[in-house]
Amino acid sequence: MLTVTMLPFFTVPRNFVLLEELECGMKGSGDGTISWGLKNENDATFTYWNCTIIGPPDTTFANRIYTLEIYCGESYPDKPPKVKFCTKINHLFVNSAGKLDDKFHALMCWSRNSSIKQLLKDIRTSMRDKKNCTLKQPPENSTY
Amino acid sequence: MKSEKMEVSMPAASKLPGPVPMDVQVSGIPATSDDLPSFSQYRNTNCDLHNQGSSKLINQNSCDDEIIYGQLIVLGTNGTLPGGDKGRRRSCFTLRRRKKPNGVKPSEQHQVLPKASHSEAFNRKDHHSVSYTLPRSVVVVPYVEDPDTDMFQIGRSTEEPIDFVVMDILPGMSIPTNSTDQQPQQSTISRFACRIVCDRKPPYTARIYAAGFDTSMNIILGEKAPKWMIEKGGNKIMDGLTTNGVLIMQPKNGFSQQSEPTQWKETSLCGDIYRLRESRSAQSPGAKVESDNNILVNGTLIDLCGATLLWRSSSNAECMPTPRHIDQLIQNLNLGRPQCPVGLTTLAFPRRSRATRETEKQPWVYVECGHVHGRISWGYQGEEEMMCPLCRSVGKYVPLWIGNEPAFYIDTGSPTHCFVPCGHVCSQQTAKYWSQTALPHGTQAYNAACPFCATPLEGDQGFKKLIWQQPVD
Amino acid sequence: MAALPRRIIKETQRLVSEPVPGIQAIPDDNNLRLFHVVIDGPKDSPFENGAFKLELFLPAEYPMAAPKVRFLTKIYHPNIDKLGRICLDILKDKWSPALQMRTVLLSIQALLSAPNPDDPLENEVAEKWKEAEAVAIKTAKEWTRKYAVPDCK
Numbered sequence A: 001m002l003t004v005t006m007l008p009f010f011t012v013p014r015n016f017v018l019l020e021e022l023e024c025g026m027k028g029s030g031d032g033t034i035s036w037g038l039k040n041e042n043d044a045t046f047t048y049w050n051c052t053i054i055g056p057p058d059t060t061f062a063n064r065i066y067t068l069e070i071y072c073g074e075s076y077p078d079k080p081p082k083v084k085f086c087t088k089i090n091h092l093f094v095n096s097a098g099k100l101d102d103k104f105h106a107l108m109c110w111s112r113n114s115s116i117k118q119l120l121k122d123i124r125t126s127m128r129d130k131k132n133c134t135l136k137q138p139p140e141n142s143t144y
Numbered sequence B: 001m002k003s004e005k006m007e008v009s010m011p012a013a014s015k016l017p018g019p020v021p022m023d024v025q026v027s028g029i030p031a032t033s034d035d036l037p038s039f040s041q042y043r044n045t046n047c048d049l050h051n052q053g054s055s056k057l058i059n060q061n062s063c064d065d066e067i068i069y070g071q072l073i074v075l076g077t078n079g080t081l082p083g084g085d086k087g088r089r090r091s092c093f094t095l096r097r098r099k100k101p102n103g104v105k106p107s108e109q110h111q112v113l114p115k116a117s118h119s120e121a122f123n124r125k126d127h128h129s130v131s132y133t134l135p136r137s138v139v140v141v142p143y144v145e146d147p148d149t150d151m152f153q154i155g156r157s158t159e160e161p162i163d164f165v166v167m168d169i170l171p172g173m174s175i176p177t178n179s180t181d182q183q184p185q186q187s188t189i190s191r192f193a194c195r196i197v198c199d200r201k202p203p204y205t206a207r208i209y210a211a212g213f214d215t216s217m218n219i220i221l222g223e224k225a226p227k228w229m230i231e232k233g234g235n236k237i238m239d240g241l242t243t244n245g246v247l248i249m250q251p252k253n254g255f256s257q258q259s260e261p262t263q264w265k266e267t268s269l270c271g272d273i274y275r276l277r278e279s280r281s282a283q284s285p286g287a288k289v290e291s292d293n294n295i296l297v298n299g300t301l302i303d304l305c306g307a308t309l310l311w312r313s314s315s316n317a318e319c320m321p322t323p324r325h326i327d328q329l330i331q332n333l334n335l336g337r338p339q340c341p342v343g344l345t346t347l348a349f350p351r352r353s354r355a356t357r358e359t360e361k362q363p364w365v366y367v368e369c370g371h372v373h374g375r376i377s378w379g380y381q382g383e384e385e386m387m388c389p390l391c392r393s394v395g396k397y398v399p400l401w402i403g404n405e406p407a408f409y410i411d412t413g414s415p416t417h418c419f420v421p422c423g424h425v426c427s428q429q430t431a432k433y434w435s436q437t438a439l440p441h442g443t444q445a446y447n448a449a450c451p452f453c454a455t456p457l458e459g460d461q462g463f464k465k466l467i468w469q470q471p472v473d
Numbered sequence C: 001m002a003a004l005p006r007r008i009i010k011e012t013q014r015l016v017s018e019p020v021p022g023i024q025a026i027p028d029d030n031n032l033r034l035f036h037v038v039i040d041g042p043k044d045s046p047f048e049n050g051a052f053k054l055e056l057f058l059p060a061e062y063p064m065a066a067p068k069v070r071f072l073t074k075i076y077h078p079n080i081d082k083l084g085r086i087c088l089d090i091l092k093d094k095w096s097p098a099l100q101m102r103t104v105l106l107s108i109q110a111l112l113s114a115p116n117p118d119d120p121l122e123n124e125v126a127e128k129w130k131e132a133e134a135v136a137i138k139t140a141k142e143w144t145r146k147y148a149v150p151d152c153k
Helices: A004-010 A014-027 A116-126 B002-014 B052-057 B314-319 B323-335 B428-435 C006-017 C101-113 C123-131 C133-148
Strands: A034-038 A048-054 A065-071 A082-085 B068-074 B092-096 B103-106 B111-113 B128-133 B138-146 B149-155 B194-199 B206-210 B218-221 B227-232 B235-240 B246-249 B265-267 B301-303 B308-313 B364-366 B385-387 B394-399 B417-419 B424-426 B438-441 B445-448 B463-465 C023-027 C034-040 C051-057 C068-071
Touching (some): A014 A034, A014 A116, A014 C051, A034 A116, A048 A116, A065 A116, B068 B194, B068 B314, B103 B149, B128 B235, B138 B235, B206 B246, B301 B438, B417 B428, C006 C023, C006 C101, C023 C101, C034 C101, C051 C101, C068 C101
Antiparallel strands (some): A048 A065, A065 A082, B068 B308, B103 B138, B128 B138, B149 B194, B194 B206, B246 B265, B301 B308, B364 B394, B417 B463, B438 B445, C034 C051
C-alpha cells in the first residue's frame, strides 16, 4: 500500500518550519542563556538569523555573550544551516574566521527534527567539553 | 422444495380477503401489505407458531386458534436483554391463549384462623389461596379455578409458576459499549410480583393484580404489608398491597400519537386501583380510585420496583413498526449518505442485527445542539463535555444507536430525534412521549427515561432533533 | 505513518473542481499538504487588480488544528505583517475542525475587503489606517501596483 508519493506528505515546508522557530524564539526559551531571531525582522525569506549564547558558568566562556549568525539556505531543514560567530571565540570547532566546522556534532547529525534552538543548545553544551572549557578566550567584545 | 412452495402460496394467499397483516405506511417507503410480517410473527418467541395473519390465510389448521392477548416488554432493553434472552428470562414476553385455561378467582369464603397452616385451602398443594397475616390471626381466601381466564405470572423468581422472569434493569446497560453482565446486588423486584389474568373470549380483556402465587400456590401477605377489608357486592372482602407495590400508568388515548401520560397508581391484590402511597412501601394505602380499573390498555406501564414493563395489546399492533420497518428506516437514513462535517466521511448506522458494537462509520451526536458527526477528538471541555465544531455549543458527545425495540415506538415516523444523553434514535413522537412520561426510579424518584436503555433523560426536553450534514459532492 | 487523510483528498478535489471565485489553490507537486494560493484583490478595495500569492500548509494535526497560511506577496494591510503572517481569529483560537481550507481562504479574502485596524498585527499600518485612512489606502494601492500586479512582477 505504501506508495512513493506518500512519503513527502508529512514534511513541513521550509518556510513553515522557520516561521515556527521564529515564533518559538520570540516567546523566549526559558532560562535566557540562548536567543535567536531574524537578522532583519522583515525578512520574509527567513534566511539570516542573529543569535546569542551566554557562556556556561565554571568555564572560560562564563558570563560572556557570544553573538553568532545563522544562515538557513533554500534546502533547510533538510540540510543543516551554516553558523558563523560574530564575537571572537576560541573553540575547537570554530575556525579563525569564526565559522562553525561542518564536522561539529550537531551539524554532522543534522536531521529534520533538529532546530536552531537545539543547535544553539548543543553549541553551548560543547563549551563545557573538557577540551573546550579551559581554552583561553579572546578579549571580550572583540569581533571577527 | 419448501421455499418454492412458499413462493407460490404467499402471493396467492395475499389476494384472499380476510385479516390483513399490519399495513403501515412510512413516508418514502413503499409498504405493501403482503411483504410485511404481522404482529405475531415479529417476535419469534415460540418457534412452532407461525405468522398469525398469513397462517390463517394459507389455512394451516394447527395455528387456527392462536390468539395473542398482548406483549410485555421490559423498559431499558433494546430488542433483547443486555446479556441475551434466556428461556423465560427475556426482554419481551408474548401472552398467548393457553391450550387449557389456568385462571383462578377468589371464592367467597373467608376463613379466619389463628395461623395460616390451619387452613385446609392453604395446606392443599393443588389449590390456590391468599393469606392475609393479621397481628393475631390469618385470613385465608381460597381461590378457585376459572375456566374463562388464563393467568400469567411475572416476577424475579425463576421457579416454575413464573411465566416471565424479570430482573432489575440498570440504566445504560443496553448500550453496546456499556454492556456488562452485572446485576444490582440487592434486588427490589418481588420474586412473585404480579399476575395478569386474560379473558379467553373476545375482547380478551387483560387485568393486572398485585402479587403472584408461589410454588405452593399461595400468596402470603406478611404482617407489614398494607391490608384492609372493603365491601364489594354486599360482601366484606380482604384486600392488600405488596411491600414494594405494583404501580401502573394507563396513558390517555392509548399508545398513539395522541397519547398522554397520566398519574401513576397502584393495583391491589384484588385488582382495585389506589393512589400512590406516601412512599413506595408505606404501610397505609393511598385513596381508592373508584373511576379506574386494572384493565391493561395498549401502552400501560407496569412498575415492579426495579423494572418497568410496557403492555402492548395485539389489537393495537397497527401503530407499531416492525423490525423490517426499522431496518428500512435505517437504510433510508444511510442512503442519504450523511457526512461527518469534519472527517468528510460517510456515516452509516449498522444494521439492527449487527448493532452490537461501535463501528467506524458510527454517527455521533453533540446532544446540546443535535449536530451529527463521526467520531472525532476535538474540543474537550473537561471530562464529559465537548464543543461542537459546527456551532461551538458545549455538552455531551455520544454515539447514536437506533432504537431497535419496535414496541417502544409510538408511531412509524422517521428516526429524526435522539434521546439525551444516551443517543438512542427514534421518531419525534416517540421521543416526545417518553420524555413526558415519568417513570419510577428507585423507590422515591420519578424520572423520564429512554425506553431503550433506561438512562434518565437530561436537558430541557430530554431529546433532540438530529441535524445531519448531507454530502457536498 | 498514515496515508493522506480522506478529508484532505476530498477538500483538494473540491478546491480544484469547484474553485472559489477569485481564489486559486493548487497543491504542491511534492507535498500534498502544501498549497500554492493566489487570491485576487477584491473589487472596490485598495487591493483591486492585485494577485496576492500565499502559501497554505496543513499540519499533521489538521483538521484538529488550523492550517498555516502566510502571504508571500508584500501587502500593506493592518492585519498582515511584514512576514506575511495573518491576524485572523479562525486561524488561532477560533479554529474549528468543521472549517475547511475553502472557508479559511474566503475569510482571508474578506479580510482584504474589510481591514480591521482595531485588531492590528502591524501597528504602524494600523495607526495610519486609523489616523489617515486616505493616505493608508493610497499606500495600499501603491503597494498593490508595485508588488501584486502580475505585469510588473
